[in-house]
Amino acid sequence: MSDPSVHAVADSPLVQLLTPEGVRTTSPEHAYDGSLADIQDLFRDLVMTRRLDTEAFALQRHGELGLWPPALGQEAAQVGSARALRPQDFAFPTYRDHGVVLCRGEDPVHLLSIFRGSSLGGWDPADHNVALPNIIIGAQTLHATGYAMALTIEGLVGTGDPERDAASIAYLGDGATSQGDFNEALDWAAVHQAPVVFFCQNNHYAISVPLERQTRVPIVQRADGFGLPGVRVDGNDVLACHAVTTAALQRARDGQGPTLIEAVTYRMGPHTTSDDPTRYREAAEADGWRAKDPIERVRLYLAAEGVSQDWFDGVQAEADALGVHLREACQNIPEPDLAALFDHVHVDTTPETEQQKAEYVAWRDSLEGSVA
């Protein structure tokens, strides 16, 4: 089989602002205008995201988590796009967007809790404007579209007030582009000129199925048929991801409608800790992408700019502290209480639910009594 990563990426230009060698470049329509300190912040986010990811992977291997979907290799796409959001914007992530959840300020222990089997999400999306990660492929693209339509109805678009105008962002993978929901979302967003950004991380595989089995055209070209702009970006380049997402979000907030971003990246690990990528792809392919690592190129750039080794060591120490925290916190995640879950089935609980709760509690208590 030909290299699918080459197959579908040939035709469309890719926005890139930082090469894999750590050299800043330019793009005709996009620029990253942050300071060196801003790039250091992005570097820190990248390192923290990777540490969260590798710690969680290890926790799964130690039996502390039932499953983990690694984001290894996709940190730049997640951090670059999420750091382009303003507090009033709203993100709808998937189960792999750990960097997005982290950058929004949500406690990453909640993510461990989901994959430990201790909760189904557990945070209030209103706290940091980030929805619970969606597992059903593509469903959240419609939620983001509806959220954006609501922003329009509320008049929170195009007022010119940067503290007020808002947008939503839907995260999805390449597999989701095959789903009806994604196609419906693009159509609705365009028809309603909704302030939503579709951020597709094309990591080239939907579990084992390569991109060429999902689409015959580059994902970015999907935008044309629905009547919205599409942008293709180097998904391993955090500066480029930040720049194109910033522009797309601003466009949305200004009332100019939706944008589809295709961030071309690669899932370095398995789909989840349950699968074996050696069954469906060659090692050489991953090696090629390893040379495009999203963190290493920022490290090279910062070092060339004179950022001291002490500073890098400081970030490393922070990451180590995060690792220690996650290992401890994971083991201290409280066991869910089945009895309490009955209370969340409905807002106004029903007599049937109450009755079944009472039945369960009585049964549980009788078992405890019989042991004693």
Added chain:
Amino acid sequence: MTEKMTMVKALNTGLRAAMDKDPKVIVMGEDVGRLGGVFRVTEGLQKDFGEGRVMDTPLAESAILGTAIGMTFRGFRPVVEIQFDGFVYPAYDQIVSQVARMHFRSGGRVPMPIVIRIPFGGGIGAVEHHSDSPEAQFALTSGLKVVSCADPHDAHWMIQQAIESDDPVVFMEPKRRYWESGQVDTASTELPLLASRVVRSGADATLIAYGPMVKTCLESAAAAAEEGLDLEVIDLRTLSPLDLGPVLESVRRTGHAVVVHEAQRTLGLGAEIASRITEECFYSLEAPVQRVTGYDMPYPPSRVEEEFLPGLDRILDAVDRARAY
């Protein structure tokens, strides 16, 4: 203040009242705007409330539900119309995987105050996919509430109560009763959303129905009365949760129960109701609970629908079977 109106008009005035009361209530669906809906339930709403609150959507049922979910995140209370029962299946994933679970998976933090209006059932000579009764598929989905109105007064009030609910409500409208008129007290309702009621008192057997079959059961009871048989008729109104209090009380008196619905028999609501009656009223029952339902086949061509649908004869035959024990 009592007014005579059709069920369509009763739903329309109910929607209007809810939109007047709460600016966060919005109506969306296929053809609900300029056309006023294919059954005219939303007639005039777009003219009076604007395109921002009454939205003609692209033709995509999953998106109707999916975008409604996103709107609830900003405090809206979407009332979505699924044009016909058989068109709800493309939206099934968003309903059962997303709407029904959001409150639960967020640990009680995210309510889903969405009303999903579905004109359902047969009896109007429609083509395929326009006569289904999918209520059990939603009633078995934890997290949803499912109700069905049977007359204009209930339609007028239940739609408003459903919109006020912070839980998602699947609102089943019996389309074959849309054009039948009845008295609507627009000043008040005596019943909450989730309550069944006795619509005719009787001593000899209990007929249990909802939506379109309530009227058919009342007609059956009237016919039986001419032969000296006194049937009680209960309108369930709420299908999930079930309010079986009046049913159980009735069956304890009559000793005979017949459940009637248009939906297919196997694993239909009749199965659950019969089981609950058996659990609760075993010593009062003089016969097994009878069911009169559609048959286990996809809805048939309309020229034979009268044979597929429960009618007077099949209902009274079931009463006779029960009383023959």
